[in-house]
Amino acid sequence: MVNYFEESGEETPIIKDENILLPDYVPDGLLHRNAELQGIADAIKPILRKGIPDNLFIHGPSGSGKTSCIRHIMKQLGSYSAAVLPVYVNCWENPTQMAVYNRIIEEMRLPLPRRGLATDEIFARIREYVRNYRKPVLLVLDELDGLRSDKLLYVVSRANEKQLMFGIVGITNNKLLLSKLDSRVRSSLRFSEMEFKEYKEEQLLAILEMRAEKALAPGSYSEKLLTKIARLVENGSARTAIERLWKAAKHAEKSGKQKIMIQHLEDVIQEQPAFKLPEYNLTAEELLIMEILEQGELRSSGLYERFTKKIPKTKRQIRNYLDLLENKGLIESEELEAEGMLRPKVFRRR
Ligand SMILES: Nc1ncnc2c1ncn2[C@@H]1O[C@H](COP(=O)(O)OP(=O)(O)O)[C@@H](O)[C@H]1O
Numbered sequence: 001m002v003n004y005f006e007e008s009g010e011e012t013p014i015i016k017d018e019n020i021l022l023p024d025y026v027p028d029g030l031l032h033r034n035a036e037l038q039g040i041a042d043a044i045k046p047i048l049r050k051g052i053p054d055n056l057f058i059h060g061p062s063g064s065g066k067t068s069c070i071r072h073i074m075k076q077l078g079s080y081s082a083a084v085l086p087v088y089v090n091c092w093e094n095p096t097q098m099a100v101y102n103r104i105i106e107e108m109r110l111p112l113p114r115r116g117l118a119t120d121e122i123f124a125r126i127r128e129y130v131r132n133y134r135k136p137v138l139l140v141l142d143e144l145d146g147l148r149s150d151k152l153l154y155v156v157s158r159a160n161e162k163q164l165m166f167g168i169v170g171i172t173n174n175k176l177l178l179s180k181l182d183s184r185v186r187s188s189l190r191f192s193e194m195e196f197k198e199y200k201e202e203q204l205l206a207i208l209e210m211r212a213e214k215a216l217a218p219g220s221y222s223e224k225l226l227t228k229i230a231r232l233v234e235n236g237s238a239r240t241a242i243e244r245l246w247k248a249a250k251h252a253e254k255s256g257k258q259k260i261m262i263q264h265l266e267d268v269i270q271e272q273p274a275f276k277l278p279e280y281n282l283t284a285e286e287l288l289i290m291e292i293l294e295q296g297e298l299r300s301s302g303l304y305e306r307f308t309k310k311i312p313k314t315k316r317q318i319r320n321y322l323d324l325l326e327n328k329g330l331i332e333s334e335e336l337e338a339e340g341m342l343r344p345k346v347f348r349r350r
């Protein structure tokens with residue numbers, strides 16, 4: 001009897017290791033980001049000697065390697081020294097002050113009473129830990145625009161006035177975010193700014209080559225294919241580039257081929273926006289919104305910005321299109337509690 005889990009001998013998989021092509025894979029080596037990696041390390045270094053670190057505000061477009069770089073540095077920091085506790089928080093996933101504290105407590109491995117603690121009690125525990133162990137926290141707030149209020153930053157900056165407790169690295173795609181922070185927070189944290197630029201074509205090619213070599217079977221792709229992917233990526237995003245390679249590889253495998261052809265790539269790019277929704281009869285404006293939201297959820301401000309780059313419309317008009325799409329059940333929106341810094345609504349595809 002055959003075991004149906006066993007791969008049949010005739011299969012000729014193109015993808016050797018799919019994980020390597022997935023978005024949260026952190027590669028061992030990051031290409032073309034030496035200056036940025038060094039810059040982050042230099043900003044953090046003083047905290048290892050109990051000095052005041054440069055708080056960093058990192059911004060740059062999606063797919064420019066921000067998350068990968070900070071992850072890489074945190075890993076290196078962890079193996080180099082135990083003088084600091086690095087804590088990574090994705091603010092979209094942990095949008096409240098409490099959620100961020102909980103992440104810190106988790107990394108401190110502190111037990112919490114089951115009855116739960118109030119925010120200030122939790123914060124007191126964090127302070128106690130820093131004092132007792134003389135270990136400041138390197139708090140990395142990725143997707144900083146997901147934070148629902150700047151209260152957290154306020155508390156953290158106040159705490160630093162008495163004793164160094166936190167080094168902060170804030171990361172976002174939105175470079176205007178810093179200017180929207182509460183001015184007291186800004187003046188007390190004194191962020192230095194670091195910009196991640198879009199990757200250039202030849203840099204994307206190098207990144208693709210490295211990834212393809214690890215993830216794909218030898219001979220299953222050509223240099224010409226990778227070059228074409230790098231050339232066609234619109235926004236210098238390594239994420240988009242790798243995703244296209246992955247989708248083209250899947251497509252080729254499904255068609256029973258042993259090699260990814262240019263045609264596979266073209267098919268993938270063609271079908272990419274999921275606006276094959278003829279039954280909805282979407283207008284160009286609605287399609288554009290669907291396309292923009294394909295990369296993930298967005299606040300109205302980000303959405304307006306991207307939309308008006310392609311089609312000039314007023315905010316009010318764009319809001320109407322959003323309402324239409326919501327009525328059709330294609331997108332959903334969520335009101336965020338607005339305690340300060342940002343717009344209160346986020347949109348996503350359903
Ligand atoms: N310099 C690089 N070298 C290799 N892979 C990279 C590099 N920069 C980004 N990537 C890859 O591109 C994808 C997106 O990178 P990410 O760090 O998540 O970008 P961002 O956080 O700026 O949106 C990830 O899969 C990452 O592994």
Ligand SMILES: [Mg+2]
Nearest residue numbers: 066067068142
């Ligand atoms: Mg990121």
